Amino acid sequence: MFKLTINGSVREVEAEPDTPLLWVIREQVGLTGTKYGCGIAQCGACTVHIDGQAVRSCSLPVSSVSAEQKIVTIEGLSPDRSHPVQKAWAALDVPQCGFCQSGMIMASAALLAQNPKPSEQEIRQEITNICRCGTYNRVLAGIKLAAEGGEAGRG
Amino acid sequence: MTTPRPALSRRGFLAGSAVAAGAFSLGFHVPLDAEAAPGAPEINAWVVVRPDDTVVIRIARSEMGQGTLTGLAQLVAEELACDWSKVTTEYPTPGQNLARNRVWGDFSTGGSRGIRESYVAVRKGGAAARTMLVAAAAREWGVDPAGCRAEKSVITHPASGRSTTYGQVAALAATLEPPKDPPLKDPKDWTVAGQSVKRLDTLPKLDGSQVYGMDLTLDGMLNAAIRDCPVTGGKVRSFDAAAVSGMPGVRKVVQVGETGVAVIADTFWRAKTALDALPVVWDEGPNARVSSETIAAVLKEGLDAEEAFVGNKAGDVQAALRGAAKVVEATYAYPFQNHATMEPMNATARWTPERCEVWTPTQNGEAALAAAAEAAGLSPRQCEVYKIHLGGGFGRRGATHDWVRQAVLIAREMPGTPVKLIWTREEDMTHGRYHPVTQCRMRAALDEKGNLTGLQMRISGQSILAAIVPGRLGPDGKDPVTFQGLNPGGAEAAIGYTIPNLLIDHAMRNPHIIPGFWRGVNTNPNAIYLECFLDEVAHAAGQDPLAFRRKLMANHPKHLAVLNAAAERIGWDRKPPAGVHRGIAQIMGFGSYVAGAAEVSVAEDGKVKIHRIVAATDPGVAINPQQIEAQVEGSFVYGLSAALYGACTVKDGRIEQANFDTYPVMRLDDMPAVETVLVPSGGFIGGVGEPTIAVAAPAVLNAIFAATGKRVRQIPLKNADLRRA
Numbered sequence: 001m002f003k004l005t006i007n008g009s010v011r012e013v014e015a016e017p018d019t020p021l022l023w024v025i026r027e028q029v030g031l032t033g034t035k036y037g038c039g040i041a042q043c044g045a046c047t048v049h050i051d052g053q054a055v056r057s058c059s060l061p062v063s064s065v066s067a068e069q070k071i072v073t074i075e076g077l078s079p080d081r082s083h084p085v086q087k088a089w090a091a092l093d094v095p096q097c098g099f100c101q102s103g104m105i106m107a108s109a110a111l112l113a114q115n116p117k118p119s120e121q122e123i124r125q126e127i128t129n130i131c132r133c134g135t136y137n138r139v140l141a142g143i144k145l146a147a148e149g150g151e152a153g154r155g
Numbered sequence: 156m157t158t159p160r161p162a163l164s165r166r167g168f169l170a171g172s173a174v175a176a177g178a179f180s181l182g183f184h185v186p187l188d189a190e191a192a193p194g195a196p197e198i199n200a201w202v203v204v205r206p207d208d209t210v211v212i213r214i215a216r217s218e219m220g221q222g223t224l225t226g227l228a229q230l231v232a233e234e235l236a237c238d239w240s241k242v243t244t245e246y247p248t249p250g251q252n253l254a255r256n257r258v259w260g261d262f263s264t265g266g267s268r269g270i271r272e273s274y275v276a277v278r279k280g281g282a283a284a285r286t287m288l289v290a291a292a293a294r295e296w297g298v299d300p301a302g303c304r305a306e307k308s309v310i311t312h313p314a315s316g317r318s319t320t321y322g323q324v325a326a327l328a329a330t331l332e333p334p335k336d337p338p339l340k341d342p343k344d345w346t347v348a349g350q351s352v353k354r355l356d357t358l359p360k361l362d363g364s365q366v367y368g369m370d371l372t373l374d375g376m377l378n379a380a381i382r383d384c385p386v387t388g389g390k391v392r393s394f395d396a397a398a399v400s401g402m403p404g405v406r407k408v409v410q411v412g413e414t415g416v417a418v419i420a421d422t423f424w425r426a427k428t429a430l431d432a433l434p435v436v437w438d439e440g441p442n443a444r445v446s447s448e449t450i451a452a453v454l455k456e457g458l459d460a461e462e463a464f465v466g467n468k469a470g471d472v473q474a475a476l477r478g479a480a481k482v483v484e485a486t487y488a489y490p491f492q493n494h495a496t497m498e499p500m501n502a503t504a505r506w507t508p509e510r511c512e513v514w515t516p517t518q519n520g521e522a523a524l525a526a527a528a529e530a531a532g533l534s535p536r537q538c539e540v541y542k543i544h545l546g547g548g549f550g551r552r553g554a555t556h557d558w559v560r561q562a563v564l565i566a567r568e569m570p571g572t573p574v575k576l577i578w579t580r581e582e583d584m585t586h587g588r589y590h591p592v593t594q595c596r597m598r599a600a601l602d603e604k605g606n607l608t609g610l611q612m613r614i615s616g617q618s619i620l621a622a623i624v625p626g627r628l629g630p631d632g633k634d635p636v637t638f639q640g641l642n643p644g645g646a647e648a649a650i651g652y653t654i655p656n657l658l659i660d661h662a663m664r665n666p667h668i669i670p671g672f673w674r675g676v677n678t679n680p681n682a683i684y685l686e687c688f689l690d691e692v693a694h695a696a697g698q699d700p701l702a703f704r705r706k707l708m709a710n711h712p713k714h715l716a717v718l719n720a721a722a723e724r725i726g727w728d729r730k731p732p733a734g735v736h737r738g739i740a741q742i743m744g745f746g747s748y749v750a751g752a753a754e755v756s757v758a759e760d761g762k763v764k765i766h767r768i769v770a771a772t773d774p775g776v777a778i779n780p781q782q783i784e785a786q787v788e789g790s791f792v793y794g795l796s797a798a799l800y801g802a803c804t805v806k807d808g809r810i811e812q813a814n815f816d817t818y819p820v821m822r823l824d825d826m827p828a829v830e831t832v833l834v835p836s837g838g839f840i841g842g843v844g845e846p847t848i849a850v851a852a853p854a855v856l857n858a859i860f861a862a863t864g865k866r867v868r869q870i871p872l873k874n875a876d877l878r879r880a
Contacts, residue, residue: 016403016428023424027378032370033363035546037497038580042815045497074363086361093353093781096789097220098360099367099497099546124824130815132497132547133220134792136826138785 003067006031007076010067017063021055022046024062025073033074033102037130044129047103047110048073054110074102077109085109088146096133103129108143117147196329198287200247200258201231201280204325208308210237214244215252215259216269217518218356219548220789221844222782223269225354227277229778230270233348234281234339237321238308244355249520250539264518265553265672267745267842270778274840275339282337284328288321291328295319342776342837351781356544368501368516368543373573376503377406378423379565380430381576383415383586386808387667389440390414399429408433409568417565423577442667442808450666450805451488454594457615457662458486464631464663466638470656472600475609479600483695485688487597488869489616489680490802491810492590493818494673498546499583500558504566505573506531511538511563516545518553526556530563549793550672554623555588581813588671589803589810591617593637593680597688600656605696607707609656612641612684618663619670619677637661639677640742640849641685646839648678648744650685651714652707668805674793675848678744682849683856683870686740690857691866700857701727701739713773713836714741717750720771720832725752735766738857740850747841748773751791751850753827755858761877765795765827765855770847772831775839784831786843791829794851796821800871819873 004011006029013028025034025048034057037045041056048057049072050065065071077083081090085108088094095101104127111118111126118126123143131139195205203211212231218224228244252259260276285305292310293300296317303312311318342349359365384390394416396408404425411417416435420426457463476482502515504527511531517523520542528535540559545552562576578586593616600609618634620627628634639648641659650659673679693703701722708715718741722728731737734756741750754767770787777783800819804811812818856867859877867875 016425019424023422026370027422027424030372031363032366032372035367035498036369036577037499038815040580040814040816043497077362081358081361089361090357093357093785095220095354095357095360096222096785097497097545097547098356098365101360102363105361124826127823130497130820130822132495132549132793132796132820134789134821135785136792136821136823137788137829139823140826 002062004065004071005067005069006071007073013062015062018061020058021048021060021062021065022057025057031073031075035099035102037100042130043100044107045100045103047106047129049106049110052110052113054107074106077105083109084146084149085112085142088142091145092138092142094135094138094142096135100129100131104131104139108139108146112143112147118143196326198284198325198328199280199333200255201277202235202284204288204321206322206325208238208320208322209241209243210235210308210321212242212244213247213259215247215262216273217262217264217520217542217545217548219264219518219545219552221269221786222354222779223264224356225352225782226270226778227273228355229348229350229352230274231277231281233345234278235285236305236307239347239352241308242355246542248539248541249524252521253524253535262520263522263553264548265550267844267846271746271840271842278339279337282339283333286334286337287328287331288324290331291324292319295324295327348778349776351779354782365544367498367546368503368514369498369546369577371503371514371543371575373503373505376573376575377419377421377569378426379417379419379574379576380423380426381411381415381417381561381578381582382430382435383582384437384439385585386437386439386442387669388442390438391416392436392438394433394435399433402429402432405429407568409565411561411564415561417561417576419565419569419574423575427579439808445667445808446806447804450592453664453666454592454615457664458594458596458613460615460662462662463613463660464633465658465660467641467643467650467657467659469654470609472609472611472656472658475600475656476598476611479608480603481601481695483599483601483692485597485691485866485868486594487684487687488594489590489592489683490870491592491668491805492673492797492801493584493587493803493812494549494551495584495818495820496547496549496551499578499580501575501577502559502562503573503575504562505571506563506566507570509537511566512541513538513559513563514541514543515559515562516543516552517556517559518545518548522554523556523559526559527563530560531567549674550676551588554672580815584813584818585810587810588623588669590673590679591619591670591677592666593617595680595684597684599688599692601692601696605698607654607692610654612659613662614660615662616664617670618665619672621663621665622670634661634663637677640681640744647746651711651741651743652704653710654707667808668810675744675845678742678846678849679794679797679852682740682742683853686742686850686853687856687866687868690738690860704741713748714743716834716836717741717748717771717773720834721750721752721769724769724771724830724832725754725767727752736858736861738854738859738861740853740857742846742849744846744849745842746839747775747843747846749846749850751847751854753854753858755855755862757859757862757877759879763859763872763877767830768827768851768854769830769832770850771834772843772847773834773836774841774843775835775837777833777835780833783833783843787831787847788829790845790847791851792821792826794848795825795855798852798855798870798872799825800873802871802874
């Protein structure tokens, strides 16, 4: 039995200690917005925030997360898609298939939380998530737009 | 506006109810969702109008990110003259299409045909529905329909000053006789179609509420993980179920057909954990010693083989080569590549002796239904497929439904219980339907003035059709898909050059690795072979590569127009910045004309940087320009990933690359600025999801030659040594 704090709620889950946090979030907690893409922390589709840091949850055993740590998933990023990154994404029609976008958005939100005005070079270095549809240039534009705070007038 | 919602069975669809982006997404009914609300009649197969004026547009093709859903809805809405802000969409099911004599036509969503092959049918559907709605209002008013107007879901009769809305007359309209052949608007009069409207399916992708196949949850559902024989052609010899049957959550260990083993458990993670621990002995079969080297040797033999299927022929190329002042020759090759959709293959199946239902992300619901029925041992009318949103398709989820077959076979071991099968990334990478491998020997004849008098192009290698849809081979066994972009003419994929003596043929050599339609398909290698080689020939003739091409294109004005547009945008007639070099390429594919031009620099250590890449596209008609831009950018990501990194190699009969650590793809840091030039010339409609992919690699490879003097004739570039000597 593990206690996790996810999106502000404390959840008790039954899982083997080595179960990746990703699968506990998806299968035991039932939040499926966080995606499985590779299982080896390569693609970033599983990105969540733990105490504000972007973490690839597919490679993190549930036993390594304490009840005190605050986990935020895409479902908890904002109550109504009002996070600046979500608003910028809507303004620019960023997603194509969208499967990677939960991770893209969570990685981008964590970047902006730590570095509110990242340079293009910093964005390119920090956002290493994989998108196979090819939304990279709109992701880049979306992060810049969110950083400018200019998304409100365009949504 | 809401995202498309498959018309799901009422029984226990849990995930969807939490997701509704609009009230009308709730409550799944058979036969179709849209008619669930009382008084919400179907005007025709394409259009349902609810009393509150919400318009539900039925979409037969699959949305997998490419924007087809929005584009098709725009076309229907344009003719329907409805209020775009009240449009929502839904998928009819393959079973419903079957029951209604395929009223929605073909569900297949590949070959960039989602919009272009529905272009007339869906507009007719919208126009017919508008005609019926107007006729209903006219009948209620006792006036001539010709005196009524319809705009944004409001019908007016100016002479009497009366007005009503679609929702108010929908019930009557649904009872009227549909018009036989309603006229369609001229695209120049469009106000919804042709516009850069926002996608209809963006919002649920921003908060995790979009349900993909992998996210589906059904009442009482179990989960399965599978391992198929690592060598195609091999099978299961034995496995020790007892070794894992006591592991947490495990319900059953089953053989899947002759070739696979699956563990069924309460959760996927427990199923996968037990599968990893399961001892399996394989009979690896006749292909266990095949390697990339042995495959390459078989293809190399084909380069000189006597027999080959002719794809395009003019004059006498042998005579031209014999009489040439100069002969240029080069051999190219293209590797296996995996589609690597972000969402690995998955399907959920529930089987009983009387009925089988499958929920799966598919590019072709009807093909999925056929695969399900066959695996279920039932007739298609006893089966149903519910299309779930795709986490990428790129051709992998279209022609073969191997994962659906597996899911149904597994579900048959648990009658009545839904079982969700998810492939691990490793299973997905090693059991793909790979980009076919080919080699190509090119020979060109130049006269003393440097004119191209002859071109011979011998393709040797794999046929997609022979492997997965042999019924579509020509009567002589020829695979016409092999010649994409090289055809002598036609509206699909014609060569853009007139060369007096020409021979393009294909020596078919089929290794055991199963090929598939990989986004761009055979335009990808063919554009590299033709466009890089013409670049070589131009340099051998001492001519500018653009000017050299133009001389061959007088009879191909559409090809030439996009080439010129790309050249103009990249600034071909001006010097590039210091250290930056350019390359250019063009092809016709999927009914559209495209050209690409790249600016590249190569560092001393051989590192390639792509600064800019330009694409010019003539799709005839543009349905949604901002989504075409998204497709062009995405196509460059797909094509440049292939060019920079994409190769699956074979050892001991199996694919060696199992995950993104050994099968790298392009990431944001690699991504150049993309400039999209749209030059729709009208009078036809082509696809936009694929053709740009083909020009990505040759534009960059030609620029690399300009930068380094080195010809890379086999991608990926990661294997090429571009260091300065």
